[in-house]
Amino acid sequence: MFRTRITELLGIEHPIISAPMAGIATANLVAAVSAAGGFGLIGGTTPGGADWLREQIRAVRERTDRPFGVGFISSFPGLDELVAVALEEKVAAISHSFADPTTYIPAAHAAGVKVLVQVQTVAQAVVAVNAGADAIAAQGTEAGGHTGYSGTMAIVPTVVDVAKGVPVIAAGGIADGRGLAAALMLGAEGAWIGTRFVASVEAVRPQWQKDRIVEASADDTVVTRAYDLAANAAFPDYIIDRVLRNDFTDVWAGRDADVAARRDELGPEVARATQENNQAIAPVRAGNASGMVHAVEPAGDILRRIVREAELILRERVKAVLRSED
Ligand SMILES: Cc1cc2nc3c(=O)[nH]c(=O)nc-3n(C[C@H](O)[C@H](O)[C@H](O)COP(=O)(O)O)c2cc1C
Structure with a gap:
């Protein structure tokens, strides 16, 4: 105790x-x-x-x-x-x-x-x-x-x-x-x-997101502002967002200006992907500790x-x- x-x-x-x-x-x-x-x-x-x-x-x-x-x-x-x-x-x-x-x-x-x-x-x-x-x-x-x-x-x-x-x-x-x-x-x-x-x-959380955390290692996260910029989410500039890597982060992480410029297209795309459980695009917020989660x-x-x-x-x-x- x-x-x-x-x-x-x-x-x-x-x-x-x-x-x-x-x-x-x-x-x-x-x-x-x-x-x-x-x-x-x-x-x-x-x-x-x-x-x-x-x-x-x-x-x-x-x-x-x-x-x-x-x-x-x-x-x-x-x-x-x-x-x-x-x-x-x-x-x-x-x-x-x-x-x-x-x-x-x-x-x-x-x-x-x-x-x-x-x-x-x-x-x-x-x-x-x-x-x-x-x-x-x-x-x-x-x-x-x-x-x-x-x-x-x-x-x-x-x-x-x-x-x-x-x-x-x-x-x-x-x-x-x-x-x-x-x-x-x-x-x-x-x-x-x-x-x-x-x-x-x-x-x-949808089951696939929980499963992805179970499968992920400590190496599988990335920090990005892409999801927040696409959604125009009200986080301060000094805040980053740790998510599991996917096709969306592979393309957009680190390209803040491009994401902001294409917000009208990317915002709805991410919202739709989340709704439809599109694993390639929807964000799965999770930390490096995912590597210690086995079930x-x-x-x-x-x-x-x-x-x-x-x-x-x-x-x-x-x-x-x-x-x-x-
Ligand atoms: C999926 C997810 C959603 C989160 N949402 C919030 C939130 O809405 N408000 C908040 O203060 N922190 C939020 N956090 C951050 C947590 O408060 C906390 O700092 C973090 O989870 C601790 O690190 P760990 O994920 O390695 O345990 C979130 C974290 C995760 C993983």
């Missing part, structure tokens, strides 16, 4: 948070993670808007009385209305990613809701700490989906160093007990996991195995690598 400042802060058993993946982390996944003793975050930024979000929050509560939260893509339009729903419903925590969270923190605290902030740089972490964030998720570039440029191994301890005691959560590249154990050794108080939970029974499994089983493995590693590995004094 672990006890860290994140388990204490969120009132959970295990230091694992499932990422707020839009359209993927709905009530089913969140309830499964929270019921297993982790902390599930609903991906709150979806076309369903405020009504959908309220339904999802209530659906989690029907399945578990354990704490959970809602995470936002805070650079997207419509944020205020979504945050208002989460605060009215008094979820345990909200998370902000991809925008400065400062103006949202006082109202959340007034409602008794904790604020987790996901950052890609040390400078963003300083802003979040000064604004009163309750915890910082330091996201390394290994992460699936939208991410930054620093690796997890460096961003986590450097964020810990500026966090003034605010607990840090490691995100990016963690899919098994080795990753959780390493994150704790880097000074993080928990792990924030996306890709591994996409390949869960409860995640909302689609129930989220609770995934979580419990990660915790079990991490405990074993932390007990045994130290004995194996530290030379005794005598």
Whole structure:
């Protein structure tokens, strides 16, 4: 059993948070993670808007009385209305990613809701700490989906160093007990996991996308802005998007100006491909940790195995690598 400042802060058993993946982390996944003793975050930024979000929050509560939260893509339009729903419903925590969270923190605290902030740089972490964030998720570039440029191994301890005691959560590249154990050794108080939970029974994804993650190795991802430029998605310029390679990325990754110029054609093409499950073109957002995913499994089983493995590693590995004094 672990006890860290994140388990204490969120009132959970295990230091694992499932990422707020839009359209993927709905009530089913969140309830499964929270019921297993982790902390599930609903991906709150979806076309369903405020009504959908309220339904999802209530659906989690029907399945578990354990704490959970809602995470936002805070650079997207419509944020205020979504945050208002989460605060009215008094979820345990909200998370902000991809925008400065400062103006949202006082109202959340007034409602008794904790604020987790996901950052890609040390400078963003300083802003979040000064604004009163309750915890910082330091996201390394290994992460699936939208991410930054620093690796997890460096961003986590450097964020810990500026966090003034605010607990840090490691995100990016963690899919098994080795990753959780390493994150704790880097000074993080928990792990924030996306890709591994996409390949869960409860995640909302077409089966072929889950299967592609199972089949993929750590070598099979690429970072690109092509999908965001084609869709005109409201992510900041400094954010890149890690996806599994396919024919579309082979043609368009790294050709930002060309994609932007042909948005009218490529935007509808990608939307249609997604609708029709065209594997050559539709995006599969997933990180390098795909190489550690070998089966689609129930989220609770995934979580419990990660915790079990991490405990074993932390007990045994130290004995194996530290030379005794005598
Ligand atoms: C399919 C997918 C969708 C994601 N969507 C979001 C999102 O909507 N909001 C967000 O804050 N982060 C999102 N992320 C990033 C996660 O919050 C997290 O940083 C990442 O998954 C951690 O790295 P990992 O994928 O290696 O576990 C997404 C990640 C994936 C894999």
